[in-house]
Amino acid sequence: MTKTEVFTEHVDVLIAGSGAAGMRAAIAAHDAGAKVVLLAKGPRRANHTRMSGGRYNAVSGFNPADSTDAFFRDTVDSGVGINNYPLTRILADEAMDRAYDLESYGLAWDRTEIKKYYMSMTGGGTFVRTLGSIDEGIGITEVMLHQLHKRGIRICDFHMLADVVQDDSGRVTGGLALDLSKGAWRYFSAGAVVIATGGTSQLYETSSGPAINTGDGIAIALRAGAELVDIEFMQFIPISFVYPPSARGYTLIEPAHYGMRHFDPKAEPAHLLNTKGERFVLKHDPVRREGSTRDILARAIMLEILEGRGTPEGGVLMHPDPQVFDAFLKERPIYIKRLLENYGEGHARLQEPIQVTPSALYTLGGVRIDPWCRCNVPGLLVSGEAAGGVHGANRLGGSSMPDIQVFGRRAGIAAAEDAREYAGGGAAQLDKARARAAALEACMQRNDGVRPPDIKKRIQKLMWDHVGLVRSGAKLTETLAAFRSLREHVLPTVKVTNKSRVLNREWMEFLELENLLDIGEAMAASSLQRPETRGAHYRTDFPALDSNWTANLIVRRHAGQLQVEKKAVVTLEKAVPAREKIAGAIA
Amino acid sequence: MSKATLPRNTTRQAEGLQYGDVARTLHRFSGAAIIVFVLVHVIVQAVRQVPMFAALNAGAPWLQTMQEQNWIHAILFFCIAFHTLYGLKLLAGELGFTIRYQTAFWGIVGVSALFGLREVLRYAGI
Amino acid sequence: MPTDIKMRAEIRRYDPSVDAEPHYETFEVAGQDNWRVLDVIRSIYERQAGDLAYQFACRVGRCGTCAVKVNGVPVLACQERCKPEMKIEPLTPFPVLRDLVVDRSEIEARYEQHAYAPQRKTEYAGGPEPIDPLLAEDLCHKGSCLACMVCVSGCPAVEERAFDGPAFMLKLRHMAEHPADSGNRLEQAIDAGMLECFGCDLCTQLCPADLSPAQAIRDFRRDMIFGGSKKHE
Numbered sequence: 001m002t003k004t005e006v007f008t009e010h011v012d013v014l015i016a017g018s019g020a021a022g023m024r025a026a027i028a029a030h031d032a033g034a035k036v037v038l039l040a041k042g043p044r045r046a047n048h049t050r051m052s053g054g055r056y057n058a059v060s061g062f063n064p065a066d067s068t069d070a071f072f073r074d075t076v077d078s079g080v081g082i083n084n085y086p087l088t089r090i091l092a093d094e095a096m097d098r099a100y101d102l103e104s105y106g107l108a109w110d111r112t113e114i115k116k117y118y119m120s121m122t123g124g125g126t127f128v129r130t131l132g133s134i135d136e137g138i139g140i141t142e143v144m145l146h147q148l149h150k151r152g153i154r155i156c157d158f159h160m161l162a163d164v165v166q167d168d169s170g171r172v173t174g175g176l177a178l179d180l181s182k183g184a185w186r187y188f189s190a191g192a193v194v195i196a197t198g199g200t201s202q203l204y205e206t207s208s209g210p211a212i213n214t215g216d217g218i219a220i221a222l223r224a225g226a227e228l229v230d231i232e233f234m235q236f237i238p239i240s241f242v243y244p245p246s247a248r249g250y251t252l253i254e255p256a257h258y259g260m261r262h263f264d265p266k267a268e269p270a271h272l273l274n275t276k277g278e279r280f281v282l283k284h285d286p287v288r289r290e291g292s293t294r295d296i297l298a299r300a301i302m303l304e305i306l307e308g309r310g311t312p313e314g315g316v317l318m319h320p321d322p323q324v325f326d327a328f329l330k331e332r333p334i335y336i337k338r339l340l341e342n343y344g345e346g347h348a349r350l351q352e353p354i355q356v357t358p359s360a361l362y363t364l365g366g367v368r369i370d371p372w373c374r375c376n377v378p379g380l381l382v383s384g385e386a387a388g389g390v391h392g393a394n395r396l397g398g399s400s401m402p403d404i405q406v407f408g409r410r411a412g413i414a415a416a417e418d419a420r421e422y423a424g425g426g427a428a429q430l431d432k433a434r435a436r437a438a439a440l441e442a443c444m445q446r447n448d449g450v451r452p453p454d455i456k457k458r459i460q461k462l463m464w465d466h467v468g469l470v471r472s473g474a475k476l477t478e479t480l481a482a483f484r485s486l487r488e489h490v491l492p493t494v495k496v497t498n499k500s501r502v503l504n505r506e507w508m509e510f511l512e513l514e515n516l517l518d519i520g521e522a523m524a525a526s527s528l529q530r531p532e533t534r535g536a537h538y539r540t541d542f543p544a545l546d547s548n549w550t551a552n553l554i555v556r557r558h559a560g561q562l563q564v565e566k567k568a569v570v571t572l573e574k575a576v577p578a579r580e581k582i583a584g585a586i587a
Numbered sequence: 588m589s590k591a592t593l594p595r596n597t598t599r600q601a602e603g604l605q606y607g608d609v610a611r612t613l614h615r616f617s618g619a620a621i622i623v624f625v626l627v628h629v630i631v632q633a634v635r636q637v638p639m640f641a642a643l644n645a646g647a648p649w650l651q652t653m654q655e656q657n658w659i660h661a662i663l664f665f666c667i668a669f670h671t672l673y674g675l676k677l678l679a680g681e682l683g684f685t686i687r688y689q690t691a692f693w694g695i696v697g698v699s700a701l702f703g704l705r706e707v708l709r710y711a712g713i
Numbered sequence: 714m715p716t717d718i719k720m721r722a723e724i725r726r727y728d729p730s731v732d733a734e735p736h737y738e739t740f741e742v743a744g745q746d747n748w749r750v751l752d753v754i755r756s757i758y759e760r761q762a763g764d765l766a767y768q769f770a771c772r773v774g775r776c777g778t779c780a781v782k783v784n785g786v787p788v789l790a791c792q793e794r795c796k797p798e799m800k801i802e803p804l805t806p807f808p809v810l811r812d813l814v815v816d817r818s819e820i821e822a823r824y825e826q827h828a829y830a831p832q833r834k835t836e837y838a839g840g841p842e843p844i845d846p847l848l849a850e851d852l853c854h855k856g857s858c859l860a861c862m863v864c865v866s867g868c869p870a871v872e873e874r875a876f877d878g879p880a881f882m883l884k885l886r887h888m889a890e891h892p893a894d895s896g897n898r899l900e901q902a903i904d905a906g907m908l909e910c911f912g913c914d915l916c917t918q919l920c921p922a923d924l925s926p927a928q929a930i931r932d933f934r935r936d937m938i939f940g941g942s943k944k945h946e
Contacts, residue, residue: 043778043817045860046770104837106830106891108849108856115841133849135856138775142829142856149825157817181810210770243715244747246755246772246791329591330850334857337594337923338773341792348593453759498764500728502811506763597921598749598794601786607915611869677912681934688914 004438006176006185008427011037012419013412014175014188016161016217017196019047020401021384021408023144024098025194028412030151034419037188038148039159039177041197041212045141048198048209048385052137053253053332055130055398056109058095060117066127068092074125075399078293079392080535081550082230085571086371087390091399091406098405099131105143109133110331120331121256121265122397124293128265130398136334140401158503159186161216162511163436164193164224164380165429171422172224172379173429176436180508183501187433189426191419192379194411195221196404199363199385200234200519202512205457205464206249207360208237217386219515221367222522226375228555229388230365231519232527235395235536236469238297239272239356242315247342249359252335254397255290255297258320258350262327265291270320272301273353274309280316295394295536298358302469305357315357320350358469362400364391364536365526368554373411379418383411389552389570393535442494443510449495452509455486459516467524472540476528483521491517522555522562529553529564606692613696614673617666624663657710665703669695715745720795722753724765725802728811735809737800738762744795750783751791753799754813766812774921777861780804781813787866789921804866820862823877827905829884832896844892855887855929857922864916864926876906879916879926886929889936899941902933 013029015022018040026038040046059068072092076083103109109131110118122130133139148155158181164172165187174189197217201209222228239252256262258270269290274280284300285292301316310316328350329336340348347354366388373381384404391399443452462482466475491513496506530553532546533539554565631650634640653659672695676686720742727735740757751769758765769779772791779790782802790801807815844852858880865871865878882902889898910930917925935941 042768042770043776044821046768046776046778050776051771051773100839100841103842106888106893108844108852108891109841110853111841111844111846111849114843114845117841118846133856134853138859139853139856142858142860146824146828146830150828150830152825155821157821181814181816210776211772212770244745244749245752246749250773326591329593333594333923334775337596340593341596341598345593451763453763496763500731500764500811502728502730503766503814504764505758505766594923597923598792600788600919600921601783601793602796603918605786605867605915606918607867607911607913608869611911611913611915680912680931681938683931683935685928685931688917 004185004434004441006187006430006434006437008187008189008430010189010426011035012191013194013415014190014192015039015194015196015415016175017047017198017384017386018044018155019049019196019198019384019404020140020144021386021404021411022194022196023141023148024405024408025196025383025412025415026153027144027147027151028409029194029416030153030412032413032416034191034416036153038153038155039161039175040155040157041160041216043157044145044155046210046212047141048201048213049404050137050141051208051210051250052140052401053132053251053335054136054140054401055120055122055132056095056099056401057122057125057130057396057398058099058402059092059129060096060099060119060131062117062119063128066129070127071095071129075391075396078124078394078396078535080394080545081392082534082552082569083392084229084389085569087369088392089572090371091390091403094406095402098402098409101405102140102143105147107133107139107143121262122254124394124396125398126265132331134331134333136332157181160508160511161195161197161220162440163220165432165436166224166377167424167429170225170377171424172377173425174433176433178440178511180503183504183507185433185437187430189429191422191425192381192415194373194415195367195380195382195386196384196408196411197386199366201360201363203460203463203516203520203523204360204468205460206240206357208240208249208251209361214512214515215363215519216512216515217382218363218366219518221375221377221380221382221386222518222555222557224377224380225557226377226380226382227368228365228522228526229368229552230392231388231522231555232530232553233364233393233536234360234468234523235294235362235364236298236302236358237361238294238301238358239318240359241338241342242311242313242355242357244342247338249357250338251359251361252354252356254294255318257328258318258324259290260321260323261291262324268321270318272297273317273319274304275311276309278309280304280309293394294397298536299469299538301356301358306470311355313355313357315355317353318356319353322350325350360464360468362395364388364393364395369407371410372414373407374414374418379422381411381415381418383407393537440511443496444499444507446493446495449493450490451497452494452506452513455490455494455513456509456516458486459483459513459520463520463523467520467527470538470540471527473528474541476524480521480524480528483517483524487517525562526553526555526564529566606688610673610692613669617670620663620666621670657707660706660710661703664706665699668699668702672698715747717743718746718797719743720753721798722757723800724754724757724813726812727809729809746795748795749791750781750788750793750795750799750801751779753795754790754801766810766814768814775859777859777921780861780863780866782866787863787919789861789863792921804862806866806872807862820860823881824860827881827885827901828896829888831888831891831894833893834895837893842893848890848892852887852891854924855883855890858883858887858924859922861921863919863921867915867919869913869915870906870909870911874906874909876909879910879930881905882907882910882933883924883926883929886932889933899933899936902930903937907933
């Protein structure tokens with residue numbers, strides 16, 4: 001049998017993920033002197049940051065009532081106390097500096113005066129602090145791409161990270177990537193690998209993220225021995241488009257933005273009504289009403305739909321306040337455009353009720369990291385949505401943008417440092433890379449079997465129904481058994497329609513299937529171990545908050561088995577000092 | 588209620604008239620037509636002076652037939668008007684006067700068509 | 714309420730590594746009238762042609778990577794509404810990797826060459842840059858260019874002349890208007906073939922982000938004639 005061809009090259013820092021976390025890491029690592037290669041699973045602009053509304057929480061000083069302490073407190077409150085406090089503190093402290101970095105890259109934050117930023121409110125926060133720019137995530141990703149171009153950082157499009165390779169001590173020595181545009185394997189031996197591959201929204205039937213976010217990086221880290229934290233927490237956006245099919249699940253942000261609460265934390269948000277005309281959210285959060293946090297809203301809507309008070313398309317109705325239209329049009333013209341194109345003119349003018357449904361948005365958990373994005377596997381760093389702990393049990397709207405900038409930069413600095421100190425690597429682990437590549441060719445050899453898209457849909461339905469907004473011990477156990485069966489009996493029978501190596505979507509989906517199953521299992525197993533409802537995690541059999549469970553669940557894979565362990569929350573007093581960066585490191 | 592203009596609905600791009608394509612093609616065609624006409628006109632007028640081709644002065648039949656077709660004149664005048672007006676629109680744009688391409692297109696085609704129509708009417712004696 | 718409809722999609726299939734030349738394959742698809750072309754393509758991949766190569770990611774008109782030609786017109790597949798008869802082809806004039814996916818290497822090389830990061834005369838001082846709020850708005854509008862290449866594909870001047878394309882001119886204008894940029898963007902634009910623009914506004918019509926590269930070019934040409942901004946001196 002011929003050996004699988006694997007092309008090899010050496011870099012200092014290999015980054016997987018072309019969103020803002022990956023790009024910011026690339027900038028920081030490059031500026032620290034490292035030779036960087038960035039892998040993008042598809043064309044480089046295909047990432048979750050691109051789709052974001054670009055709202056950016058930071059303490060700019062323009063609201064004298066606000067402070068980094070308040071931002072920190074809001075994040076921990078929203079996270080229901082299980083955040084990794086040191087990480088949250090860093091987010092609050094460094095967010096504004098990173099916003100200025102973006103300004104220096106050419107992003108023009110919205111202003112009310114030539115040097116005064118425009119700020120808006122976000123659901124769940126206490127003070128008005130959210131910055132934004134009309135070009136949203138598009139603007140952010142474009143200015144960052146041009147910074148990569150400026151530095152001559154190589155970006156490899158259509159390169160999907162398939163796995164990391166480790167030496168016998170467990171130290172990561174590089175990354176194995178599949179060049180999907182050619183069907184060729186590449187092994188990048190590297191001093192450090194940064195995973196910034198985003199979240200797991202594609203695990204769910206209805207999601208807001210891009211097609212490529214199948215949790216690849218998190219699964220790769222898990223397989224490499226990394227610890228996951230809070231993986232049972234998945235944030236669902238309460239309102240999203242209901243149709244057309246391509247737009248279904250795409251976020252419509254929060255009802256707070258569609259009412260006067262957009263400007264004033266005490267004013268009215270848009271109302272949510274079921275088919276009986278009832279404002280059902282008042283049952284769940286009578287104080288903040290539809291201005292509540294995403295977890296409460298999403299759950300409220302999902303329950304209405306499950307209990308039969310939703311529309312035939314599976315949604316509820318949001319009644320916006322037309323008074324907000326002018327401001328909304330000015331700040332978020334792209335959203336108005338989509339409302340016009342998907343729903344109609346009356347809806348775009350916020351004069352008619354808008355049909356909405358919840359959707360999987362953001363992976364709150366992820367790989368457990370320290371303040372410099374290092375995880376327990378040496379040589380492996382993780383930042384952005386793929387990492388866990390910053391936001392706890394529920395994320396504030398507008399906090400993902402600063403997260404990816406703050407921790408993207410930290411990952412880059414730390415990765416450059418790790419690469420400098422690492423003497424091993426090279427072609428030593430090429431055989432391991434080859435073996436893994438050969439295993440991932442399995443589906444290309446089979447002539448009979450099941451197609452990957454069919455299995456993907458099954459997984460997505462199981463996750464949406466049982467490991468989604470509404471969970472129970474019985475269903476979680478059932479789902480774990482179903483996953484086991486899929487893994488043992490169905491995965492080995494996967495085949496592709498055509499053996500062409502060029503842009504073989506089924507082959508890519510085959511690689512994704514293992515990642516989806518790994519994360520799905522981790523989420524279900526971890527959720528089963530948490531007998532309470534907290535933030536985004538809702539168990540019908542344990543609907544109350546349990547203060548004994550102000551703790552994190554750590555998931556690890558050992559000898560093929562998932563281990564779930566309860567650990568105390570990392571508070572500021574208990575924080576173990578992270579490895580400080582070497583003095584003189586720039587960026 | 589706010590009367591602010593909504594962003595465009597760009598979900599039917601492949602269905603409508605591709606204005607720029609049509610305008611450019613018309614501009615090119617009309618430019619070619621003008622050149623052909625001017626060439627024919629200049630050559631015929633020059634050649635008429637040469638004694639050998641004196642027959643043209645008497646009005647060669649083919650020339651007569653051509654001059655009787657109202658549509659040739661109509662198209663010709665449409666071409667001259669369209670080419671000129673569209674060219675002026677392009678020039679105006681460069682000097683800072685931006686006009687919506689839809690308005691410009693239909694306005695210019697309309698006015699040019701009037702010039703063409705005028706020829707048809709003139710032939711009909713109106 | 715959307716209604717059920719039947720559609721026919723003719724898709725250009727071509728694998729340069731095995732096919733001598735491209736061929737068209739026709740598919741009958743049952744769907745609904747509010748579907749987008751992307752929904753049709755995905756339905757074909759899921760039920761009829763598992764080896765179809767196509768590109769998409771965000772499916773809501775933000776990443777710009779799904780651009781194709783439908784009935785001869787460049788559009789975003791995820792935005793363009795489905796039609797009873799559709800001819801779906803890869804975006805011209807880019808080299809085809811397979812079926813509907815094109816090679817964007819030259820596009821990215823052009824982005825890199827044009828250097829769209831602000832070229833500062835003095836270091837960034839920290840804090841908010843002094844930018845007029847209305848100018849900031851305009852900069853952001855230009856900043857929302859998706860780099861989808863629909864305008865470049867539709868541009869008749871790109872087809873016939875040595876012209877980089879409308880999208881690149883728009884980004885040059887973005888930089889020209891940015892107070893922190895001191896590059897001679899007008900000269901760059903002329904070098905990139907800006908003067909070849911026919912002024913036809915097809916790019917303005919086709920742009921899925923409601924931008925007007927043609928207007929950016931007109932602004933540059935006006936500066937060229939009347940002297941315009943002297944930021945770069």
